[in-house]
Amino acid sequence: MTEDDGLLSADDGEQPGDEWEELDVSDTEADRIARAQDREFLEFRKRIKNTEQFKVEASVFDDATLGALYKLVQDSYVDAFGGPISTGKEANIYTALAPDGEVAVKVYRINASDFKQMRAYLEGDPRFEGIGSDKKKVVVAWTKKEYANLERARKAGVRVPEPIAVERNVLVMEYLGDDDRRAKRLNEVHIENPETTYEVVREYMRRLYDAGLVHGDLSEFNIVVHEGELCLLDLGQAVTVHHPNSREFLERDCENVAGFFARQGVDVDADDLLAHVTEPEPDPSGNAE
Ligand SMILES: Nc1ncnc2c1ncn2[C@@H]1O[C@H](COP(=O)(O)OP(=O)(O)O)[C@@H](O)[C@H]1O
Ligand SMILES: [Mg+2]
Numbered sequence: 001m002t003e004d005d006g007l008l009s010a011d012d013g014e015q016p017g018d019e020w021e022e023l024d025v026s027d028t029e030a031d032r033i034a035r036a037q038d039r040e041f042l043e044f045r046k047r048i049k050n051t052e053q054f055k056v057e058a059s060v061f062d063d064a065t066l067g068a069l070y071k072l073v074q075d076s077y078v079d080a081f082g083g084p085i086s087t088g089k090e091a092n093i094y095t096a097l098a099p100d101g102e103v104a105v106k107v108y109r110i111n112a113s114d115f116k117q118m119r120a121y122l123e124g125d126p127r128f129e130g131i132g133s134d135k136k137k138v139v140v141a142w143t144k145k146e147y148a149n150l151e152r153a154r155k156a157g158v159r160v161p162e163p164i165a166v167e168r169n170v171l172v173m174e175y176l177g178d179d180d181r182r183a184k185r186l187n188e189v190h191i192e193n194p195e196t197t198y199e200v201v202r203e204y205m206r207r208l209y210d211a212g213l214v215h216g217d218l219s220e221f222n223i224v225v226h227e228g229e230l231c232l233l234d235l236g237q238a239v240t241v242h243h244p245n246s247r248e249f250l251e252r253d254c255e256n257v258a259g260f261f262a263r264q265g266v267d268v269d270a271d272d273l274l275a276h277v278t279e280p281e282p283d284p285s286g287n288a289e
Helices: 029-036 039-050 052-058 063-074 115-122 135-155 194-210 246-263 270-278
Strands: 080-087 091-098 101-108 163-167 170-174 223-226 229-232
Touching (some): 029 063
Antiparallel strands (some): 080 091, 163 170, 223 229
């Protein structure tokens, strides 16, 4: 992440959600690397395409995506790529070795991305005005948005993977899990204390909202348990509260979350959750949660 892309320049005093400047999705260093095709890059490309665990996916990555991976290695964010953690509709996630330990690398596939759906989230987001309809630009903006959203969530006190670097359509972040496997999702674990778990998720949703963000795809599938803590994942689609559909997204998040915890026996409904998330800050002298 360089200083000059203006993503993290949150000026105090503005409305939450307003403080992002436009995202720069112009030609990236990865595009230039791919165009130049110098010897080192070609060697890197050959090597990665022959890596056993990368074989299938690497063959669908375009040169500029490989250029982004190459740049991340050059910039020492990654030393070596590991195996896939997840192959989703739009992105693949890999483990990778970094100088300080393991990281997770999320690679958005430009061609596989559900472009129409992405546009619905990007349109109306003040950070993305004038982005146009170029597929690459939309995905690059999306990836930067996920980085910015993670950063914003973290600052708001919501446990998410720490974002480490973003390059074109590739995001490097903290890896959640241990040597053997990724952290389990809420739908994969037995929840011993659903009431407390619900309260933590509710508090995260509220903190996000207070920071001007709505997750937009929150459910038991995007929450993991790592070292006994709940962490929210997958913030690519999160929008600011100023997005014209933010209320609709928030209501849907509340339905998913309340529905899941109701099935765990917690006495909740979506309306109560929505009210809690959106109600004004409690009196600071009161009992803060
Ligand atoms: N930082 C991470 N550390 C460990 N596992 C992760 C990380 N990010 C994602 N995953 C795993 O990969 C899955 C898919 O990632 P996600 O960001 O939700 O992408 P998708 O858009 O494909 O749903 C997650 O459900 C989780 O199991
Ligand atoms: Mg997900």
